[in-house]
Amino acid sequence: MSQITPEFKLISEWIKPNSRVLDLGCGDGQLLQHLIDTYGVTGYGMEIDSFKNIQAIEKGLNVIQSDLNSHDLCDYFDKDSFDYVIMTQALQVVSRPDELLEDMLAIGKQIIITFPNFGHWRNRAQLLFKGHMPKTDTLPYHWYDTPNIHMCTFNDFEALCEEKDIEVVARTVVNAEHRRTLGMSIAPNWLGEVALYKVQRKTP
Amino acid sequence: MTIELGVITPQTLHIEQPLTLSSGSILPRYDLIYETYGQLNASASNGILICHALSGDHHVAGLDANNKPGWWNDYIGPGKPIDTDHFFVVCSNNLGGCHGSTGPTTLNPETGKVYGPDFPIVTCRDWVNSQNELRKHLGINQWAALIGGSMGGMQVLQWAIDYPDKLQHAIVIAAAPKLSAQNIAFNEVARRAIMTDPDFHEGRFLEHKTVPKQGLAQARMLGHLTYLSDDMMGAKFGRERRKDELQYNYEVEFQVESYLRYQGEKFATTQNFDANTYLLMTKALDYFDPASEFDHDLSKTLAQTTAKFLVIAFTTDWRFAPARSHEIVKALLDNDTDVSYAEVESEHGHDAFLLRNEHYEGLFRAYMQRIISEITPLDPLIFLNQKVDK
Numbered sequence: 001m002s003q004i005t006p007e008f009k010l011i012s013e014w015i016k017p018n019s020r021v022l023d024l025g026c027g028d029g030q031l032l033q034h035l036i037d038t039y040g041v042t043g044y045g046m047e048i049d050s051f052k053n054i055q056a057i058e059k060g061l062n063v064i065q066s067d068l069n070s071h072d073l074c075d076y077f078d079k080d081s082f083d084y085v086i087m088t089q090a091l092q093v094v095s096r097p098d099e100l101l102e103d104m105l106a107i108g109k110q111i112i113i114t115f116p117n118f119g120h121w122r123n124r125a126q127l128l129f130k131g132h133m134p135k136t137d138t139l140p141y142h143w144y145d146t147p148n149i150h151m152c153t154f155n156d157f158e159a160l161c162e163e164k165d166i167e168v169v170a171r172t173v174v175n176a177e178h179r180r181t182l183g184m185s186i187a188p189n190w191l192g193e194v195a196l197y198k199v200q201r202k203t204p
Numbered sequence: 205m206t207i208e209l210g211v212i213t214p215q216t217l218h219i220e221q222p223l224t225l226s227s228g229s230i231l232p233r234y235d236l237i238y239e240t241y242g243q244l245n246a247s248a249s250n251g252i253l254i255c256h257a258l259s260g261d262h263h264v265a266g267l268d269a270n271n272k273p274g275w276w277n278d279y280i281g282p283g284k285p286i287d288t289d290h291f292f293v294v295c296s297n298n299l300g301g302c303h304g305s306t307g308p309t310t311l312n313p314e315t316g317k318v319y320g321p322d323f324p325i326v327t328c329r330d331w332v333n334s335q336n337e338l339r340k341h342l343g344i345n346q347w348a349a350l351i352g353g354s355m356g357g358m359q360v361l362q363w364a365i366d367y368p369d370k371l372q373h374a375i376v377i378a379a380a381p382k383l384s385a386q387n388i389a390f391n392e393v394a395r396r397a398i399m400t401d402p403d404f405h406e407g408r409f410l411e412h413k414t415v416p417k418q419g420l421a422q423a424r425m426l427g428h429l430t431y432l433s434d435d436m437m438g439a440k441f442g443r444e445r446r447k448d449e450l451q452y453n454y455e456v457e458f459q460v461e462s463y464l465r466y467q468g469e470k471f472a473t474t475q476n477f478d479a480n481t482y483l484l485m486t487k488a489l490d491y492f493d494p495a496s497e498f499d500h501d502l503s504k505t506l507a508q509t510t511a512k513f514l515v516i517a518f519t520t521d522w523r524f525a526p527a528r529s530h531e532i533v534k535a536l537l538d539n540d541t542d543v544s545y546a547e548v549e550s551e552h553g554h555d556a557f558l559l560r561n562e563h564y565e566g567l568f569r570a571y572m573q574r575i576i577s578e579i580t581p582l583d584p585l586i587f588l589n590q591k592v593d594k
Contacts, residue, residue: 044537050549050563057514057544057570060577064533064545076534 004034006178007088007194011112014170014198015039019083022046022108024068025090029056036061043082069095077107084110091115091157092148098160110169110200117173119153119189138176138193154189161199170198207273208281209266209288214239214304219337223299226491229324232313236338237304238262238296241280242288244342249579251344252286253335254295255352255359257557258427258485259477261303264295278560285568286351290576294342298359299334300326300484308480309410321407321480328355328362328492336367348579349373349572350511353557354524355485358492361532364509365494373575374511378521378557380528381502381535382493387523390430391486394423398479407480416479421468423482428467433520433553502531503538512542514571516557516564519547523554544571 008031017039023032026045035041045063056063085108104111116138123134133143173192184191223231265280280286297305308323352360357379364374401419441460456462498504517529536543550556
């Protein structure tokens, strides 16, 4: 079996076998392939990059070339088409994360999402003491060339969920190496670098 | 251009069994001309049928008797995306064509004269039914893949709907589930150009020993225009003129005019395309609407298909724009069908499906590789050896 990233491993723990999955921004399809091979899931990937698309097709995956900013999810898929809609490390790069979140919740029963925490103490310290936009291992870009146009903290994300009647079913906070520490469970928004969220619409 | 396949001799299948057409007419017997490349394997599991576009024919790869390379030679051959070292590739000229299959230019056995305008209008479904006879003749129970661009893509869809168990994969390129009003309108203008040519003689031009060249050339100019993108024409011709001085007359002033006239002329003369065939092919396109038999619901139409799909569109194609491919993809997704979709960046408009392009070739290669791995049975000896190694 192919090597998978620690983040994908953590996501896999949340997936029920034989479920139906859509992976947004699936890249070369590593996660989807792992889920198919290990958990017998079925489903599709979506990816804008042509080269990664070819890599996914080489793996025998079903991949739809699409731009996450084009708002075509609800055109392609009916309501509740998937058990899980997964999007890893892409929330912060799309033009309207809030709208995409709504679309994902429309077509999936649960969504699994991962993103870097802008509220990590190192980011805060750089802004507070140096007066510069933070540059770290997780956020290695300059302010002018970063693809991360909508950074948020864990608190911000949870506030958005609250506002949109989205229930956080599970949350895992990890460091850049995707390990959990005691500190992170006490002060996640200070010490966590990456978060994995499983959310769903609140039942009325 | 490398032509590894060498000179290919076409073959003709004579079919004596009458074919009832969508129109209700019956063709008592007919011929299909076709070429093949590569070898059919022992289990006959590596057959691929290529469906050609409006002005295409059966000569898709290698060289013909006049040393002319096939229209998709860049994609078919040893080591090419559709690799003839692995696949047995077949392409036939559609019924109603003018390159060897029975059509308006062949003799009507009942009258002893060429069919001309009396050749019945055929549809995509009729083509598929006739090609199914070719499939049986070749001893292929199931095609590994059906591949077609533009009109050929529609034919692939029709195959997948009408003979779901006769194909494993369907590759539908730069196509649409039906023509739009604008598409039909373009076809109608092309038909009017041909039919109003004084040399058309209500389709009996061959009996008058003439050809409606002007009409054909105009039809082709219009068609050709719709295959190119505005950007690409701008880049290629801009407002470039033939002469520095403005002429203030109706002769060719701009290079784009010269180019279009050349394309029209070439089609009507050297390519020797039959005017009745052109009319018939455009009509078949207009009639193509498989969903009309399923309450105009494309999802319902494709529900019975069992093939796995690869759908490809090109960014600057406005004849059959990516949105038209999205309709096909959406209907397949509704049925949880195995489907991949790619939108290939190209400046070449609709014509892009015929041309070389890194992304397009990469995709093809990747997808065809997947088919190869499906049709190649695991060699038990290799498996044993691996066990011994451990």
